[in-house]
Amino acid sequence: MKERGAAIVLIGFMGAGKSSVGRTLARMTGLPRFDTDEMVAAQFDLSIAEIFKTHGEEKFRDAETAALRELSGEGGAVVVTGGGIVLRPGNVELLRALGTVVHLTADEDTLFRRISRRDSRPLLRTENPRATMAELFRVRLPVYQEMADVEVDTSHLTHDEVAKTILKKIEQL
Numbered sequence: 001m002k003e004r005g006a007a008i009v010l011i012g013f014m015g016a017g018k019s020s021v022g023r024t025l026a027r028m029t030g031l032p033r034f035d036t037d038e039m040v041a042a043q044f045d046l047s048i049a050e051i052f053k054t055h056g057e058e059k060f061r062d063a064e065t066a067a068l069r070e071l072s073g074e075g076g077a078v079v080v081t082g083g084g085i086v087l088r089p090g091n092v093e094l095l096r097a098l099g100t101v102v103h104l105t106a107d108e109d110t111l112f113r114r115i116s117r118r119d120s121r122p123l124l125r126t127e128n129p130r131a132t133m134a135e136l137f138r139v140r141l142p143v144y145q146e147m148a149d150v151e152v153d154t155s156h157l158t159h160d161e162v163a164k165t166i167l168k169k170i171e172q173l
């Protein structure tokens, strides 16, 4: 097996809390934080929604993979990913090589409530966002579960509680 890196890699569905918990984890551990959505947005100098609209999802996914490759030499870090990053089989290997993969999840109603607070998710700009979300969740959940070393349900926890739970679970691996 390939050697695993020292990063804490957050994966999971939109609204699971990856970005907020990533910030909290970086504060608690002193590790640098990298967010693939931020890296891709900076590369295009556009928001994620604008990238989808102007260049299409495929170009976004290419840039997402390129961002992961860039991170491969980073060592100890908190890596926050976009919810769809696990869709490309090659990305799964890259993510696992970075370090310990932590799956953040929540019940569907909680996810939808959190996602609905902002209109920044291009994939959910459909006629029935709740149904679209349910379908994406059904397909993706097993992929997240399959590749995660650690799983935390964030439905009823604060960001601090989630971060502490992650660190405790990693210690116990």
Ligand code: S3P
Residues within 6 Å of the ligand: 012, 013, 014, 015, 018, 019, 037, 048, 081, 082, 083, 084, 085, 120, 121, 122, 123
């Ligand atoms: C996506 C999730 C988003 C962002 C893009 C696509 C997805 O990130 O990468 O809108 O396919 O689930 P978050 O998981 O941070 O919302």
